[in-house]
Amino acid sequence: MANPFSKIKSAFKLLQQIDFDQLDKLSAKVDLPKALDGFSKLDDAQLSGLMRMLESDKKERKLPEINGDFYEVHLRLTEEERAIQLKVRQFMEAEIKPLVNHYWLRDEFPFEIIPKFAELNLCGVTYEGYGCPNMSFRMEGVIAMEMARVDSSIATFFGVQSGLVMGSIYLCGSDEQKNEWLPKLQQLDKIGAFGLTEPEVGSGAAGGLTTTCKKTDEGWVLNGQKKWIGNAPFADVTVIWARDVDDNQVKGFLVKKDTPGYHVEKMKGKMSLRIVQNGLITMENCVVSESDRMPRANSFKDTANVLRMTRAGVAWMAVGCARGAYENALDYTRKREQFGKPIASFQLIQDHLVEMLSDLTAMQTLVYRLSELQDHQLLKDEHASLAKVFCTLRMRNIVGKAREVMGGNGILLEHDVARFVADAEAIYSYEGTKEINSLIVGRAITGFSAFV
Template sequence: MTTSTTTEAGLGARLYPVADWYDAEALLGFDERAVLARLREFLDTEAKPLLAYYWERGEFPEQLAQPLIDLDLMEPFDAPARGIYHGFRIFELARTDASLATWYTAQAGLFRTAIRVGASEEQQREWMPRVIDFSLKGVFSLTEPEHGSDIAGGLATTARFEADLPGSGTWVLNGAKRWIGGASTADVLCVFARDVADGQVKGFLVDRNAHGVTVEKIHGKASLRMMQNAHITLAGVQVPESMRLHNVDSFKDVAAMLRAMRSDVAWIATGIQAGAFEAALAYVRERRQFGRTLGSFQLVQEKLARMLGNLTASLALVVRLNEQQSQGSYRDPDSALAKMQTSLMMRETVALAREVVGGNGITLAADVARFHADAEAVYSYEGTHEVNALIVGRALTGESAFTH
């Protein structure tokens, strides 16, 4: 439980006076805004000065991890945090840096959702408090080297049950996972594998240091450079039955997780737009050419207006989706549409931000280059544009256009 002595005067009138043009922030309560203000202060003073250096080196600033955990952002209130707070927490992280947002949501979104949806009540009682306080750090390990968009039918990692004692037993996992962010510092890997007995997908919490687990950093990335993505090899890895997610019996159960997590990525895509837009706006207000500020030129103002239009539309999408999900309505086409459209608008917004900053837009000092590059990863993960479009198209027509 986090307490705050922040006053209304100290908090200020608005957290997002320009980026949130239609004031969706008004849906937040005072205590929620106070926590977000504390997060903003940490990001501005501790994180921002490090971002360009670590992004260029392709390393995560590990010194930020524990202080970020210590902010107690996941469940900071006496009652369970509202969905709108969770959304704006992601938005605030992403408007600072996409890797920071991805790192935090790997635990607070992906891994927590895997436990919430896939674990039995008994398992949740044991694990969920440790997920919330980060004493059990985990990562969502679904994507494979040869299977991304076709993972539902193509998942190749196998699980074989070997009974050794009545009522117990051990699972043996073989295969590989790829693009798993944060795997090198996780305690457990939430691995999805196909049961050789019935052909159905099951979920397992695998000790990262277990015999047969190899975690290798993926080098040479041009996007999300601070986020440490890994290639994981599983060779005869033994997992006790107690560490199997007991509510995961098929890929339909995994799809239920993805349905919830796509909305988190839509908030990231929206936050990235806010960060790029704010950086570009600050630059054109100060940068002078031809004896005038760049912000005084018609073409620059038109681009700023388009960026704000994209950002405002994206924020409206994610806020409305959040309202639906808070009421218990989790539909594949809803989250797919939000992820698809916010990512599409994000791509244009970051390109326009880089464009109005001119030559300096390719430098890390101006911030927009980082947002521009990182947006490409967000555009593709948690469902590509095409896959999400086909999910929406299937809902519209009643016919699947996925290839077989």
């Protein structure tokens, strides 16, 4: 037969966990004899659970590491690639994160980071020669993700320089143009911009460019406007795509910033990617020499080759933007207390966090496979478009949930989520809207084109 006093002894043992000051406060609020009687009526399991609870409260809770890579997809990287990923992460955390809110709020670019950025030696990630690293497309995506995880504007700056500008010259330029520009762009001694979108022409660029070019005895004469051109206000050279009035085909040109007839006005009033300096370019009888026309850019198909290569990078950027929002929100919920405990311990908050992580994990596995297709030269337009559609949609959901779990603090820059919410809107739209990319996929799977 069990000792009838064993439970009373256990109750006293529980009270021994409390110091005298706590006991005085407790006696003023609780009928201790009645409490002891209640303890004596607990069964062994209940009493054991109460003891465990008191013991666990005395120990400092060790929380799991905050890690948006829940399925450990980084294990697909080689040791060298993983080292580069961590180097980029450390650079972004140490050099970019401390200053990003300052510049984002003021709609300015931190030019002082350019020399430090150059030291990473990452521009032209996938190209061979000209000082480029010649790494995999998968690694290019990982780099874009790591940058966007801290700031999407810096990732966009890198994407324009390394992808759109250098990619245009690498794919469409002459040997002379490659030798002149690629090494300088790779080291960020020169900054580039990519001029395709126009004030009245975005999605319809394939067949409706209003910027024109015409061959004359003096050279090629360019007329028209380009809008939303990242880096344009301070770029040394801009890739300009224009429609030839003689054969109606799209051609590409390298236009230097001091070319007569070429003017750039900084765009103001953006709510998204505010560090990116976008320009409205106006060309009035801007004369460009034949040596500055890219000889392998003779139709919009050549332009599309560049966009296909870089659109995968935008999907990776969406993953980075979503991951940054998720990790910052998770960190916040573990520190923010309401009703006497961290809000991360509440069921509804955990439900939101798990939904965010589910979307993020699906995005990560998709873009890794997308880059594998690219590395095996199997990437098609519809592959890149599907990734752009899915990842930017899920990104929007994640940044929205991140702001939601933070309550009113979610709209303050200091908590490092509001910026992701705003920047996600630009990532959602540029390099092909959700609707246009959906139609590219739809054409591939149905055999019918729904484009006008």
